[in-house]
Amino acid sequence: MHGPVDPSSPFAVQNFALVPVGNVEAAAIAIGVALALAVAAGLARLAVTRIAPTCFTPTAGPIHFIRLASNHPWAVDAAVALLVYLPATLVLTLSDSYISDSTVNRFAWVGLGQFLAATVFGVHFSPFALVVDRARLLLWHKFLARAGVVLVATHMAVHLNNWISADFVAEQLERPMAQFGLVAWIALALVAVLSVRVVRRWSYATFAVSHNFLFLVVSAFIVMHQRDAIVFVLPMVVVFLANKFVIAWQLVMPATVTVLASPVDPVAKPPHPLARSLSSGANTAADTASLETSTATASAMELADLSKPLARGASSDSIPQIPPDLVRIEITAAPFLAKLQPNHLVYLAARPASTFHPFSPRLVPPPAQQRMRERRSLERTTSGASSRARRAAVHRYTGSTASSIDSTTGAPVPPAAPLDLAPRAVINAKRVGKFTSALTPDSSLLAFVPFAPSVHFVLDFRQLVFVAGGVGITAVLAWIEYLAAVRRATPRHSTTSSTLDRDGDEAGGPLFPDVVQVVWVTRRVQDTSVVDWRAIEAWLPELKVNVYVTEVSGRPELEAVVPVAYPPTMGLVVGPESLVNAVRKLERAWWLQTEVYEW
Secondary structure: OOOOOOOOOOOOHHHOEOOOOOHHHHHHHHHHHHHHHHHHHHHHHHHHHHHHHHOOOOOOHHHHHHHHHHHOHHHHHHHHHHHHHHHHHHHHHOEOOOOOHHHHHHHHHHHHHHHHHHHHHHOOOOHHHHOOOHHHHHHHHHHHHHHHHHHHHHHHHHHHHHHHHHOOHHHHHOOHHHHHHHHHHHHHHHHHHHOOHHHHHHOHHHHHHHHHHHHHHHHHHHHHHOHHHHHHHHHHHHHHHHHHHHHHHHHHOOOEEEEEOOOOOHHHOOOOHHHHHHHOOOOOOOOOOOOOOOOOOHHHHHOOOOOOOOOOOOOHHHOOOOOOOEEEEEEEOOHHHHHOOOOOOEEEEEOOOOOOEEEOOEEEOOOHHHHHHHHHHHHHHOOOOOHHHHHHHHHHHHOOOOOEEOOOOOOEEOOOOOOOOOOEEEEEEEOOOHHHHOOOOOOOEEEEOOOOOOOHHHHHOOEEEEEEEHHHHHHHHHHHHHHHHHHHHOOOOOOOOOOOEOOEOOOOOOOOOOEEEEEEEEOOHHHHHHOOHHHHHHHOOOEEEEEEEHHHHOOOOHHHHOOOOOOOEEEEEEEOHHHHHHHHOOOOOOEEEEEEOOO
16 A cells, blocks of 8 residues: 555556546545445434334335335345445446556555444444444444455455566565555454454454454554555544543443342342242243233332232242342442433443443332332421421432421431432343353442433334343343333323324323333243332333243244234334344334344
8 A cells, every 4th residue: 555646647546547536535435425324324213213103004105115124224234235335435446457556555545444434333432323223333334344354455465466477576575564564454354353253252352352452553554554544544543542532431430330149139029920920830821921000100109018929829939049140230320320221232341451341221210118218217207397398308309319307397307328319220131251250249340331322202102012032131121111210200191193293292291102012032930030020010001011931832923922013113122133033024014123132
């Protein structure tokens, strides 16, 4: 890879390239095309979030094709790559003749543009992550990075062929420029090899550490190989380091990350009655329970003692044991919890040095017993106070601070200890890798949360359908907890009527789904013990849950168990790739989002 050639020279690239511009300009155009397509994808997603919740006929006319494109973004990306991006990149790269070094170097220059675009898409805090899901951005990152590797390999292969034809390979390899380029290529090849799926699954730490270190090595030797390349390498390194700076900024903010010995909240024992009935064989015929509860007020739920036995009459012997391969992680006192959404990922690492690993968090309120004790204590201390003082105390209770009220004077009394009413981010993870297997209650963890698109539009759908496979229920629970929190904070307004305005109904309140359905396919009865559906159901009466345990009756037929969609409906499937692909094939009039649990 060499610098620009004088345009007046007979060997100038403009005389041979299909697009008569210089190499730097060609690389810039390639970057512009990639970023423009990403912007178009983001705008298309925003348009769908506006159209989908108000569409009551998703199978008619052009809306049908828009829905299919939204449900299969990978197919759309593949079509755009094959029909638009790759042809445009080839036209920018190819030339009529390769007798000039400048035409051979064009492959590397355009490849360098791919690396810059891949870096922008791949960092955790990419600005595109505000409008496009991170999983999709990572797919673009991998595609562009591999396209860049192919272009750089082509650049080297053509150069080597020309050197062999002229019989001066040894002379060329004695030049420092060629030596630096060779080192850059070796490091780049290592990045490509260590990024394949087999390596990521074998050792995620090996993939992550090598990716970051070799990125800097490649960047340095590219500039040493060709100084003019700094026009693209410098922005690439700036984006990389800026991402690290934002991560470090989040890490120094106060946060408490605790690893618990048990994956279940103490107030969640004993398990849901569903788990009892399945373990005792009571429900083996249907292998499912549709859990529907009547509407419960916030005050009733807040004073409910969830530690009391359930009224199902099951003995303690029928309660399944907590699976030993699960670990529970709680995050409290973190500033980012205030903005945590159900589609966010939390990256965790262990002190003193560890690779960050992604997990799906659940944002849950404080334990019910703690809230119950605090509320009852507040009621006792305000029993003799005026109504105005009592209302002030309750207001402080629901806010960030709380005080007791002197029963005689009605004056506020500072509490002995501050009430912890802040929400918690809870992660239930399987011990399947080195990181989770090594976690103990003594582990000291760090956490940060990257950008994610807004999900408030889901509240405008009439029906929400969640399908989870195994540990994929963690991500679904994040959505359920989010919906329950919204349900607690706002009155319910139906979205059934097609005449309602998307911003609210005639009462002026926000819209909310009529039905929230969960289909959970898991392997073991013990897995059901991790979820305390009772508390969720009390806050979210729209919830209907069906759990299928494959060790009891085998895998269910998805066509039969996944609910029929009544437009407008949003579906979300989370789990292994086989489950996600099977749900994609179902004939449902929904707007589907998918999340594959793999790296």
